[in-house]
Amino acid sequence: MAENIIETFDLTKIYKLKGGKGEILALDKVNLSINEGEIFGLLGPNGAGKTTMVQILTTLLQPTSGYAIVDGYNILKKPKHVKNKVGLMLESDMLYYRITGYDNLKFFCQIYHIPNYKDKIHKMADEFGLNNWLNQYVEHFSSGMKMKLALCRTLLLDPKILFLDEPTLGLDVKSTTFIINKLKNLNRTVFLTSHNMNVVEKLCNRIAFINKGKIVKIGNKNELKKLMQSEIKVELELNENNGQLKYELTQQEFINEIIETDFGFIISLKEREYYKDLFSILRKYTILKVKERETSIEDLFLKII
Helix, strand or coil: CCCEEEEEEEEEEEEECHHHCCEEEEEEEECCEEECCCEEEEECCCCCCHHHHHHHHCCCCCCCEEEEEECCEECCCCHHHHHCCEEEEECCCCCCCCCEHHHHHHHHHHHCCCCCHHHHHHHHHHHCCCHHHCCCEHHHCCHHHHHHHHHHHHHHCCCCEEEEECCCCCCCHHHHHHHHHHHHCCCCEEEEECCCHHHHHHHCCEEEEEECCEEEEEECHHHHHHHHCCCEEEEEEECCCCHHHHHHHHCCCCEEEEEECCCEEEEEECCHHHHHHHHHHHCCCCEEEEEEECCCHHHHHHHHC
16 A cells, blocks of 8 residues: 555644734645655635645645644654655746746756756756747746746756646646646656646546535545446537427436537436436437537536535
8 A cells, every 4th residue: 555645634724814804714624645656636616725735735834723744744843854855836936037947947956956957957948848948038938938947947856746736827738738748757746736627637646626625525536436427418419409409308307407519418317217218309309429428527526616
Protein backbone atom coordinates (compact mmCIF):
# COMPACT_ATOMS: atom_id res chain seq x y z
CA MET A 1 0.00 0.00 0.00
CA ALA A 2 1.34 3.44 -0.95
CA GLU A 3 2.53 5.65 1.88
CA ASN A 4 0.62 8.84 2.65
CA ILE A 5 2.76 11.83 1.79
CA ILE A 6 0.10 14.43 2.68
CA GLU A 7 -2.42 14.13 5.52
CA THR A 8 -4.73 16.74 6.96
CA PHE A 9 -6.40 16.56 10.36
CA ASP A 10 -9.56 18.65 10.91
CA LEU A 11 -7.95 21.42 8.88
CA THR A 12 -9.97 24.60 9.39
CA LYS A 13 -9.52 28.17 8.16
CA ILE A 14 -11.70 31.13 9.13
CA TYR A 15 -11.20 34.55 7.57
CA LYS A 16 -12.28 37.55 9.63
CA LEU A 17 -13.97 40.27 7.59
CA LYS A 18 -12.81 43.85 7.98
CA GLY A 19 -14.65 46.09 10.39
CA GLY A 20 -15.95 43.19 12.42
CA LYS A 21 -18.54 42.38 9.74
CA GLY A 22 -18.45 38.67 10.31
CA GLU A 23 -16.30 35.82 9.11
CA ILE A 24 -15.92 33.34 6.27
CA LEU A 25 -15.40 29.64 6.90
CA ALA A 26 -13.01 28.75 4.06
CA LEU A 27 -12.09 25.25 5.26
CA ASP A 28 -14.27 23.22 7.60
CA LYS A 29 -12.50 20.33 9.39
CA VAL A 30 -10.98 18.88 6.21
CA ASN A 31 -9.43 15.42 6.44
CA LEU A 32 -7.48 14.15 3.43
CA SER A 33 -4.86 11.50 2.80
CA ILE A 34 -2.80 11.62 -0.40
CA ASN A 35 -0.53 8.80 -1.49
CA GLU A 36 3.05 9.33 -2.49
CA GLY A 37 3.39 9.47 -6.27
CA GLU A 38 -0.28 10.05 -7.07
CA ILE A 39 -1.77 12.97 -9.00
CA PHE A 40 -4.56 14.26 -6.81
CA GLY A 41 -7.22 16.67 -8.04
CA LEU A 42 -9.23 19.07 -5.89
CA LEU A 43 -12.36 20.38 -7.63
CA GLY A 44 -14.91 22.93 -6.51
CA PRO A 45 -16.63 26.18 -7.45
CA ASN A 46 -15.05 29.59 -6.91
CA GLY A 47 -14.69 30.30 -3.22
CA ALA A 48 -14.94 26.64 -2.23
CA GLY A 49 -11.58 26.64 -0.41
CA LYS A 50 -9.23 25.16 -3.03
CA THR A 51 -6.59 27.91 -3.03
CA THR A 52 -6.78 28.25 0.76
CA MET A 53 -6.02 24.53 1.05
CA VAL A 54 -2.98 24.83 -1.23
CA GLN A 55 -1.66 27.89 0.62
CA ILE A 56 -1.95 26.17 3.99
CA LEU A 57 -0.27 22.94 2.82
CA THR A 58 2.64 24.97 1.41
CA THR A 59 2.92 27.07 4.64
CA LEU A 60 1.86 30.38 3.05
CA LEU A 61 -1.13 30.47 5.42
CA GLN A 62 -1.66 29.11 8.89
CA PRO A 63 -4.88 27.25 9.65
CA THR A 64 -7.23 28.55 12.31
CA SER A 65 -7.29 25.05 13.79
CA GLY A 66 -6.20 21.56 12.84
CA TYR A 67 -2.93 20.69 11.17
CA ALA A 68 -1.34 18.78 8.29
CA ILE A 69 1.62 16.47 7.80
CA VAL A 70 3.56 16.92 4.53
CA ASP A 71 6.24 14.32 3.80
CA GLY A 72 6.50 13.53 7.49
CA TYR A 73 6.67 17.13 8.72
CA ASN A 74 4.05 19.06 10.65
CA ILE A 75 3.27 22.27 8.73
CA LEU A 76 2.99 24.21 12.00
CA LYS A 77 6.05 22.84 13.78
CA LYS A 78 8.44 22.32 10.82
CA PRO A 79 7.41 24.85 8.11
CA LYS A 80 10.97 25.25 6.77
CA HIS A 81 11.28 21.50 6.25
CA VAL A 82 7.96 21.50 4.40
CA LYS A 83 9.07 24.38 2.16
CA ASN A 84 12.12 22.40 1.12
CA LYS A 85 9.90 19.56 -0.08
CA VAL A 86 7.26 21.43 -2.06
CA GLY A 87 6.99 23.46 -5.24
CA LEU A 88 4.10 25.87 -5.63
CA MET A 89 2.47 27.41 -8.67
CA LEU A 90 -0.39 29.83 -7.97
CA GLU A 91 -1.54 30.54 -11.54
CA SER A 92 0.99 33.08 -12.93
CA ASP A 93 1.12 35.31 -9.84
CA MET A 94 4.56 34.15 -8.72
CA LEU A 95 6.44 35.98 -11.47
CA TYR A 96 8.03 39.42 -11.70
CA TYR A 97 6.60 41.16 -14.75
CA ARG A 98 9.19 43.95 -15.07
CA ILE A 99 12.17 41.69 -15.63
CA THR A 100 12.87 39.17 -18.38
CA GLY A 101 11.74 35.56 -18.43
CA TYR A 102 15.33 34.41 -18.03
CA ASP A 103 15.94 36.71 -15.05
CA ASN A 104 12.79 35.36 -13.39
CA LEU A 105 14.04 31.79 -13.67
CA LYS A 106 17.60 32.74 -12.73
CA PHE A 107 16.41 34.60 -9.62
CA PHE A 108 14.45 31.63 -8.28
CA CYS A 109 17.22 29.16 -9.13
CA GLN A 110 19.73 31.26 -7.20
CA ILE A 111 17.43 31.58 -4.18
CA TYR A 112 17.04 27.80 -4.03
CA HIS A 113 20.69 27.12 -4.89
CA ILE A 114 19.97 25.11 -8.04
CA PRO A 115 23.27 23.86 -9.53
CA ASN A 116 24.01 24.34 -13.26
CA TYR A 117 20.91 26.48 -13.53
CA LYS A 118 21.89 28.13 -16.83
CA ASP A 119 21.79 24.88 -18.77
CA LYS A 120 18.66 23.77 -16.93
CA ILE A 121 16.86 27.03 -17.72
CA HIS A 122 17.52 26.80 -21.45
CA LYS A 123 16.63 23.11 -21.58
CA MET A 124 13.36 23.69 -19.71
CA ALA A 125 12.50 26.77 -21.77
CA ASP A 126 13.15 24.83 -24.97
CA GLU A 127 10.75 22.08 -23.85
CA PHE A 128 8.07 24.69 -23.19
CA GLY A 129 8.71 26.64 -26.39
CA LEU A 130 9.92 29.74 -24.53
CA ASN A 131 13.57 29.99 -25.57
CA ASN A 132 12.94 32.77 -28.07
CA TRP A 133 11.17 34.80 -25.40
CA LEU A 134 13.57 34.45 -22.48
CA ASN A 135 15.11 37.89 -23.06
CA GLN A 136 11.73 39.65 -23.23
CA TYR A 137 10.05 41.32 -20.28
CA VAL A 138 7.36 39.11 -18.78
CA GLU A 139 4.82 41.95 -18.95
CA HIS A 140 4.84 41.45 -22.74
CA PHE A 141 4.09 37.72 -22.48
CA SER A 142 0.66 36.38 -23.34
CA SER A 143 -1.33 34.85 -20.47
CA GLY A 144 -0.52 31.38 -21.76
CA MET A 145 3.21 32.12 -21.91
CA LYS A 146 3.11 33.45 -18.35
CA MET A 147 1.53 30.19 -17.22
CA LYS A 148 4.25 28.20 -18.98
CA LEU A 149 6.98 30.34 -17.39
CA ALA A 150 5.39 29.92 -13.95
CA LEU A 151 5.37 26.15 -14.40
CA CYS A 152 9.00 26.20 -15.61
CA ARG A 153 9.95 28.13 -12.49
CA THR A 154 8.27 25.52 -10.28
CA LEU A 155 9.74 22.48 -12.08
CA LEU A 156 13.27 23.92 -12.09
CA LEU A 157 13.28 23.66 -8.31
CA ASP A 158 12.76 19.89 -8.70
CA PRO A 159 10.45 19.57 -5.68
CA LYS A 160 9.29 16.26 -4.25
CA ILE A 161 5.66 17.46 -4.15
CA LEU A 162 4.08 19.82 -6.69
CA PHE A 163 1.17 22.06 -5.77
CA LEU A 164 -0.42 23.47 -8.92
CA ASP A 165 -3.31 25.93 -8.83
CA GLU A 166 -4.93 26.12 -12.31
CA PRO A 167 -1.75 25.13 -14.23
CA THR A 168 -3.40 25.19 -17.69
CA LEU A 169 -5.31 28.47 -17.37
CA GLY A 170 -5.03 30.44 -20.62
CA LEU A 171 -3.24 27.70 -22.53
CA ASP A 172 -4.31 26.51 -25.97
CA VAL A 173 -5.13 22.87 -26.67
CA LYS A 174 -1.62 21.99 -27.86
CA SER A 175 0.06 23.57 -24.82
CA THR A 176 -2.47 21.99 -22.45
CA THR A 177 -1.77 18.54 -23.92
CA PHE A 178 1.95 19.14 -23.46
CA ILE A 179 1.45 20.10 -19.80
CA ILE A 180 -0.70 17.02 -19.18
CA ASN A 181 1.95 14.71 -20.66
CA LYS A 182 4.72 16.52 -18.80
CA LEU A 183 3.00 16.12 -15.44
CA LYS A 184 2.12 12.48 -16.10
CA ASN A 185 5.76 11.63 -16.71
CA LEU A 186 7.18 13.41 -13.66
CA ASN A 187 6.72 10.37 -11.39
CA ARG A 188 6.10 12.46 -8.31
CA THR A 189 3.24 13.62 -6.14
CA VAL A 190 1.08 16.36 -7.69
CA PHE A 191 -1.69 18.22 -5.87
CA LEU A 192 -3.78 19.93 -8.54
CA THR A 193 -6.67 22.36 -8.53
CA SER A 194 -8.39 23.22 -11.80
CA HIS A 195 -11.65 24.26 -13.41
CA ASN A 196 -10.65 22.38 -16.57
CA MET A 197 -12.53 19.11 -16.19
CA ASN A 198 -10.79 17.60 -19.21
CA VAL A 199 -7.38 18.17 -17.60
CA VAL A 200 -8.51 16.65 -14.30
CA GLU A 201 -10.03 13.61 -16.01
CA LYS A 202 -6.87 12.91 -18.01
CA LEU A 203 -4.41 13.56 -15.19
CA CYS A 204 -5.72 12.63 -11.78
CA ASN A 205 -5.61 9.26 -10.04
CA ARG A 206 -8.07 10.44 -7.42
CA ILE A 207 -10.36 13.44 -7.14
CA ALA A 208 -11.94 15.26 -4.21
CA PHE A 209 -14.91 17.60 -4.55
CA ILE A 210 -14.97 20.53 -2.14
CA ASN A 211 -17.82 22.96 -1.54
CA LYS A 212 -18.16 25.66 1.12
CA GLY A 213 -14.99 24.41 2.77
CA LYS A 214 -16.13 20.80 3.14
CA ILE A 215 -15.00 17.71 1.25
CA VAL A 216 -18.21 16.42 -0.34
CA LYS A 217 -16.93 13.30 -2.14
CA ILE A 218 -13.57 11.68 -2.77
CA GLY A 219 -12.42 8.71 -4.81
CA ASN A 220 -10.98 7.56 -8.12
CA LYS A 221 -12.92 8.20 -11.33
CA ASN A 222 -14.58 4.78 -11.38
CA GLU A 223 -15.68 5.04 -7.75
CA LEU A 224 -17.16 8.48 -8.31
CA LYS A 225 -18.90 7.49 -11.53
CA LYS A 226 -20.80 4.79 -9.61
CA LEU A 227 -22.66 7.67 -7.97
CA MET A 228 -24.36 8.26 -11.31
CA GLN A 229 -24.79 4.67 -12.39
CA SER A 230 -28.56 4.74 -12.03
CA GLU A 231 -28.92 7.76 -14.31
CA ILE A 232 -28.25 7.09 -18.00
CA LYS A 233 -27.52 9.84 -20.52
CA VAL A 234 -28.53 9.11 -24.13
CA GLU A 235 -27.54 11.26 -27.11
CA LEU A 236 -30.00 11.48 -29.99
CA GLU A 237 -28.99 12.76 -33.43
CA LEU A 238 -31.96 13.87 -35.55
CA ASN A 239 -32.37 14.68 -39.21
CA GLU A 240 -34.20 17.85 -38.18
CA ASN A 241 -35.21 19.69 -35.04
CA ASN A 242 -38.32 17.74 -34.10
CA GLY A 243 -40.42 19.77 -31.71
CA GLN A 244 -43.09 17.07 -31.48
CA LEU A 245 -40.53 14.53 -30.25
CA LYS A 246 -39.27 16.93 -27.59
CA TYR A 247 -42.81 17.60 -26.42
CA GLU A 248 -43.58 13.89 -26.14
CA LEU A 249 -40.36 13.24 -24.23
CA THR A 250 -41.09 16.02 -21.74
CA GLN A 251 -44.32 14.21 -20.79
CA GLN A 252 -42.47 11.07 -19.65
CA GLU A 253 -41.86 10.53 -15.93
CA PHE A 254 -38.87 8.25 -16.61
CA ILE A 255 -36.89 11.16 -18.12
CA ASN A 256 -35.09 13.51 -15.71
CA GLU A 257 -33.79 16.06 -18.18
CA ILE A 258 -33.71 16.95 -21.89
CA ILE A 259 -30.90 19.13 -23.22
CA GLU A 260 -30.98 20.46 -26.78
CA THR A 261 -27.78 20.21 -28.83
CA ASP A 262 -26.79 21.26 -32.36
CA PHE A 263 -27.66 17.76 -33.57
CA GLY A 264 -30.60 16.75 -31.40
CA PHE A 265 -31.04 16.02 -27.69
CA ILE A 266 -29.25 14.58 -24.66
CA ILE A 267 -31.77 12.70 -22.53
CA SER A 268 -31.28 11.62 -18.91
CA LEU A 269 -33.11 8.39 -18.10
CA LYS A 270 -33.82 7.69 -14.44
CA GLU A 271 -32.88 4.01 -14.82
CA ARG A 272 -31.46 1.76 -17.53
CA GLU A 273 -34.66 -0.29 -17.51
CA TYR A 274 -36.48 2.62 -19.17
CA TYR A 275 -34.63 2.12 -22.46
CA LYS A 276 -37.54 0.04 -23.79
CA ASP A 277 -39.98 2.86 -23.04
CA LEU A 278 -37.71 5.37 -24.75
CA PHE A 279 -37.38 3.25 -27.90
CA SER A 280 -41.13 2.77 -28.09
CA ILE A 281 -41.31 6.54 -28.55
CA LEU A 282 -38.28 6.95 -30.82
CA ARG A 283 -39.43 4.42 -33.41
CA LYS A 284 -42.17 6.84 -34.46
CA TYR A 285 -39.52 9.36 -35.55
CA THR A 286 -36.55 9.48 -37.94
CA ILE A 287 -33.52 9.16 -35.65
CA LEU A 288 -30.05 9.18 -37.23
CA LYS A 289 -28.10 8.01 -34.20
CA VAL A 290 -28.62 6.84 -30.63
CA LYS A 291 -25.59 6.73 -28.33
CA GLU A 292 -25.18 6.24 -24.59
CA ARG A 293 -22.98 8.98 -23.21
CA GLU A 294 -20.18 8.07 -20.81
CA THR A 295 -20.25 9.89 -17.50
CA SER A 296 -17.66 12.67 -17.43
CA ILE A 297 -15.96 14.49 -14.57
CA GLU A 298 -18.04 17.52 -15.52
CA ASP A 299 -21.23 15.46 -15.06
CA LEU A 300 -19.97 14.40 -11.63
CA PHE A 301 -19.09 17.98 -10.71
CA LEU A 302 -22.56 19.24 -11.61
CA LYS A 303 -24.25 16.40 -9.72
CA ILE A 304 -22.11 16.50 -6.58
CA ILE A 305 -21.63 20.26 -6.24
